[in-house]
Amino acid sequence: MTLDLNSLRPGEAPDPADLRVRPAEPRDIEPLARLWDVAFPGERPAEVRAKALEEGTDALGGRETCWVLDAGPDGPVVGGLRLYELEMHLFGQPLPATGVGALAIDPAWREQGLGSALLRRGLRIARDRGDLLAVLYPMRTGYYGRLGFGLAGELHRFRFTPEELPPFPGADAVRVLSRQERMDHIPEHYRRFTASGHGLITRGPRQWRHLEADDCLVARVGEGDEAGALVASVQPNPGHLPSLHVREVMVDTHDTYRALLGWLSRQGEAWDHIVWDALPGEKFEQVLRHPRLPGTPNRRGLWFESATILRGPMVRILNLPALAGRLGVEPGASVTVLDPDLPDNSGHWQGERAPSSGSIGVHLARVTEDISGGAAPGAGALPIGFLSGLLVQGAYPALTRASEDFEAALGISDFRLWDVF
Template identity: 30%
Template sequence: MAVAIDAPAMRVVASDDAVIPELARVMVDAYPVMGVTTADAFAAFVERVRSATEDPVRDVAAERNGEVVGGMRLYDFVMNVRGSDAATGGVGAVAVALAHKRQGVARAMLAWYLHWYHKRGAPFAILHPFWSDFYRALGFGYGTPTHRFRFVPRTLRNDGARGTVRALHAGDLDAVLACSERIRTVTNGLVQRYRGVTEKALAELSTRHVGVEDAGVLRGFMQTSLTLGHRDVTNRNVLVVRDFQAEDGAAAGALLGYLRAQHDQFMEIAIETQDPSFFLASTDPRDRSDRVLAPPAAHRVAETGLGIMYRLLDVPAAFAYLPRPAQPFALRVIVDDTFFAPTAFDGTFRCDASGIRPDEHAAPDATLSVAIPELSSLVAGSLRLRDVARHRLATVEPASALPRVAELFDTQTPPVCTTRF
C-alpha cells in the first residue's frame, strides 16, 4: 500500500540561517561535479552559499519534519524579450536530498518557484535543465540550441577588424557592464548582468576575459579558458571561448584576430555560441574530426545541444511582447497546462496596431491550440509556429489562417542567453 508523503514546506533562507550547512550538504550531494570532497572545501562552499543569499539572489530550502529535503536558488532577472525588458524569474541549483528522491520534492519546489514569480508579476521563467524531459513535463519549452564549433586558429577570418585587443581585469568592470548592456538592449533574450557576478568572473584565475577597444570605448569581449591535451602529446591544447560579445563586425573581427594569433599555442579554438551561422567566421569550418554525417559529403562542423528553457507565467502579459500584426484580427488561444493552473488558458486576443490584448467579446478569426511548452518557445522566439504545427504540436483552425497567426510569433532573431546560473 502506498504511503502518503507530506509536501515539503518552502522558505527563503537568510545568510545567518542555521540550516545553511544542511542546505549546502544537499547541494554538494546533488552536484558531485563541484568536486567538494574535503572538510575544508565544504566549509568554503558553506560560506559561498551564505554570501549568495542576498538580493537579487535567494536560496530556498524545502523542509519536511524539520529536515532539509531539497533546495534551489532563485534569480531576479531582467530579460530582453523582442526588444523590450521583461521581469524574469530564473531558478538554478535545484537539489533533492539523496534519501528523499522520487517523493515529489522537485515538483513541489518548481511549483513554488513558479507561483513566487507569478505573484510578483514576472511574465517569464527560465532555467538551464539537467533533465530537459522533466522540465518540459512541467511546462518549460526549448530555447535556442547551442553550438560548439572547433576551428583551426589560422582559418579564422579577421578581415574588417578595428580596435585594440587587450586583457580585461577587475578594473574594467564598469566598461564591461556598459558594453554588455548596449548589446543586450538590441539582442532578443539577453539577460542583464549582475554586477557582483561579473566582478567575480573578471577576477577568476581559471578564465581570461579579452576585450576590444575602439576610441577608448570597449566594443566587445569574450571569456576564454584552457583545455590541455593529453599529457603524452604536445601542441594539442584547446582554447575554449564562451560569451563572445561584439557590438559590430569590426569588434568581432578584432576578437577573431586575437584567436587567430594563438595558433602557435593552441591546436584548435572551440567557440560555444547560439549563432548557427558562426561557421562563416572560418575559411574552413570543418571540425578536424573528418566525420561525414550524411554520405557522400556532409562534413561535421559543430556539436549541438539544447540548453536554456523558457516558460510563460502569465499568458496575456507575455502576449503583450508580441509584434503588432500587419492586418488586425482576433485570435482565440487554447493552452494546455496540467502543472501550473494560472497558465491553463482559453481566451481571445484582439491583435491590431495598438497591441495584443484580451477581448472576451471579440469573435475569433482563428484558433490556436497548443501546450504551454511550445507556446513558451513561440513567444520567446526560439521556435516557429510553422515548424511546431508541422510536427503536430500545435493546430491552427482554419488551416488557411496559419500564415497570419505564424506572423504574430515571428522574430528576426531567436533568443540568445549567455548567462550561466
C-alpha cells in the same frame, strides 16, 4: 497543512497540497549545503557552499534565493530550490524573470513526485511575485518539459585552429585589454548590448567576477557605442600551446565581428586551437575554411562532423496575458493553452482592443477558461511548454509584436542567455 514525510513510504506519492515550502532561514544553510553537495557531486564541498550562502557571494545571490521543502517545523530538510530574481531581455524588452536553479530532493525521498511538486510551488511563488517567465538549464529536458518548460536556445560548438579562420580585415585595430580595462569597459559595453541581445540578463558586479580571473582574455575593437568585444578563457593544454575558449561575443556590426575573427586568425603562435560557441544564426560553418571537427571520421557517407550542438536553456511562461501585454499582441490573435500547473494561463485567449480610455492598446483577454470542448489536448490546445518555446523564439509573432520590431545584433535574434547559473 504540514506534510508528515515520516508517514510516507517510498513509492507513495504525497498530496502536493501538503507540501511545506518556505524561504530558507539561517538554520537551513548547513542542511541545504549538504543536500546540494550530495545532489551535485564534484561541484564544490558542502562547507564552501555553506559559506557562499551565508556571505551571499554566489553569482546570483545568497540565502535569500533559497527555498526549502521540509517535513514540518522540526522536521528535516527534504528538498531545496533556488529562485533567482532576474531581469531578462526578450526582443529588447527588459522583463522580470525567475532563474530556477539547484532543484534537489534528498535521495531517500526521490521518485515520489516531490521534486516536481517543489518546482511547481516555486513557479507559483515566482508568478505571485510578479515574474513573467522562468528560465533554467535542464539536466533532463523531458522532466522540465512536463512542467511547462520549452527549449529556448542552442549553441554550435566549433573547434578549430586559428589558421582555419579567414584573415578578415580590421585585425590591427583589435587590442587585448588589461585586467583593469576589462573591468572598466566590459560591464558597460554589455549593458548597452542587452538591448540588442535577445535573452540576455541584466548583470551586476557579482556576474563580472570572471573578468578579474587570471585565465580571462578580452579582445576589443573600436570605441564607445561602436566597440565590439569577445570574452574568452585561456585553457591549459598539457604538452601543447594553450587553447582559447570564446565564451561570449558582443558585437553589433559585421565589421567588428570580422575584425575580431581576423585577429584570431593571426594567433596561431599563441593558441593551439580555439573553441567558439556560435549562435545558429552566425552560420559559422560558412566562416571556417575547413569546418570539420579535428580527429573525427566521416559518420555517414560523404558527410562530416562540424560542430557539437549544445541545447538549453529552457523557458516557461509564468503569466501569459501579462507577458503578451509587454511583448505586444496583434488584434484578433488567438491561442488556446493548456497549463495544468498554473491554470491561470489555461483557456482560450484572444487579442482585444482595450475598451477603456479610447486606447489603441491590444491585450490578451481570456474568452473562456474551458478548454475541454474543441480545445482539449490533441484538439488544438497548446501545452504551455510548447507555447513557451515558440514564443521565446519569436515563432508566435501574433503574441510577440516586439519580435517584429526588434533590431537584433548582427540581425541574429537567436536566444542567448549566458550560463551564469
